Amino acid sequence: MAQLTMVQAINQALGQEMARDDRVVLLGEDVGKDGGVFRVSEGLLERFGAERVIDTPLAESAIVGATIGMAAYGLRPVAEIQFMGFIYAAIDQIYSHAARLRTRSRGRFTCPLVVRTPYGGGIKAPELHEESSEAIFCHIPGIKVVVPSGPYTAKGLLLAAIRDPDPVIFLEPTRLYRMLREEVPDGEYTLPLGRARVVREGSDVTVVAWGSMLERVLKAVDGYGAEVINPLTLSPFDWETLLESVRKTGRLVIVHEAVKTGGFGAEIAATVAEEGIFYLRAPVLRVTAPDVVVPMSKLMDHFLPSVDQITSALYEVMRY
């Protein structure tokens, strides 16, 4: 066990999996000599060589497209898209190909690949560097969407994602990269995809949060009997754990930093309305970013859900 940052935990996961399985290769912009712009792949070029840690040209669609070809050929490639705002150039590859190659070939070809990308706001970076567009990917059957919330979950989920037989979009909350340290086991371990964790037990209200919002939620719930659920995988979602919790608490607050309309919170609220409406004793509330273009850093604090907004939502649902 060591106290690691999330960057260190992901780096350790990549190194251990590359050592264990020679099918694992990394590719992306600046992942080699530079070790990635966040140093997530630091030292891996030196350890594994340029054949396995591949600095690509600046071409996101070809990075993901080549990753599909490698995966279909039998490798276990891990692509890095430098920031989530640049993944849009590769959405055709993800939507039209990675997600459906298994279906289109009736299982003859598969896509065991991971696309990692820094995700979310609060790092004072330029435009398109602080996106949280997870809902787009959750709408695509055939891929998994995974969001760790710190060093421990990042390592275990990434190892599970690389070993998964299907494509995984792995969203790394950028604000958490170096913000906190956690005890991380030295050896390999996996956290199952599609399984949520209950971070804090409570009986009065269920709060669901992922990515960097979990840290804010944990600050906001002080004094409330809140049960905090951290999905870890958004698609496929662990509905059982969520509904079980809502059945117990009768109240639900969903917190995400993406914009409200069409956000993944809507899917959660709709599912609870379909399958758990009679558990509820208060309206379901969503604490999200407003429906605006992701602002630059001067306005970012007003865009991201704050601890106060989360506390207000808790106060609101507890009135019922």
Add this chain to the structure above:
Amino acid sequence: MSNETIVQFRVERLSILDENGVVDESLMPSLPDAEILRMYECMVLARTFDQRAVALQREGRLGTYPPSIGQEAAQVGSAFALQPTDWVFPSFREMGVQLTLGYPIRQLFQYWAGDERGQHSPQELNIFPISVSVGTHIPHAVGAAMAARYRRDPVAVIAYFGDGATSKGDFHEGFNMAGLFRLPVVFICQNNQWAISVPLSGQTAAQTLAQKAVAYGFEGVQVDGNDVFAVYRATRDALEKARSGGGATFIECLTYRMADHTTSDDAGRYRSAGDVAAWSARDPLLRLERFMTGRGLWNEQYQTEIRERATAEVDAGIAAMEAEPLLEAAAMFDHTCAALSPRQVWQREGL
């Protein structure tokens, strides 16, 4: 100060078999007669398949279908140069490639009838599902070539696409990567001069498509796409180069889309019958027949036999396709992912 030319490039055009069936012996690849016969028979099979497919669509037995008549030399000639272990990334108008490689006729019809089972390549072939989204499979070929080289496998990768694809971003991103990493990949463009209604002149200001490879640091060559020997030779050489570490090659096969874009299209809206008629004289089968006649390899009786055999094969494929039990509704879940989520299981049970 100076103003000097620092780069010059040239694009060669390879042509071996002319419209009268005369070959340039100095360029002719050495092919035993039996191989020439097999090439011809594959071309007849491709055309027979194509004509039957259009007819079946008209009868409502297939869905929308993109005819490939007139492109048999580009397809059969290039596929002939492949090894069974090579990886093939086709576009949607390459039935002649699949047929030459031995892809089951039953499955080709199955796909065009709207059944994904047609895309399950036999295990002994590495033929990817066709790419419907134009040009987006070019990076897949690049990735497969990267993987093959990493694995030290002696295979080459080939990707097929049309002239329209050369306008797509994935063409340029993929070409750039193929050149940069000196990958064992061959790109075949069937330049049939039409992307639905847009002629080549509406697609690019470049004089040739072949020259686009030059910008990415590898060789581009134009071949007479209706000349099966030229296509075969260019592809064979490019594959050998790929396998021996010489990197990528781009082959532009200049041909013509003789039919509509698909069975849902009406090319009469945007091009004249005269244009098409001019290309009829350059028919790839006709010129091969003339050559074979000169060699004593072809006569009408042989043609009849080969056509009958192709028709019988195609008919057997149709019968097998139509005899296949339809998929149950639940089958749409079968290959969505390796393991269905509880929600997917519930949805499947609710069908």
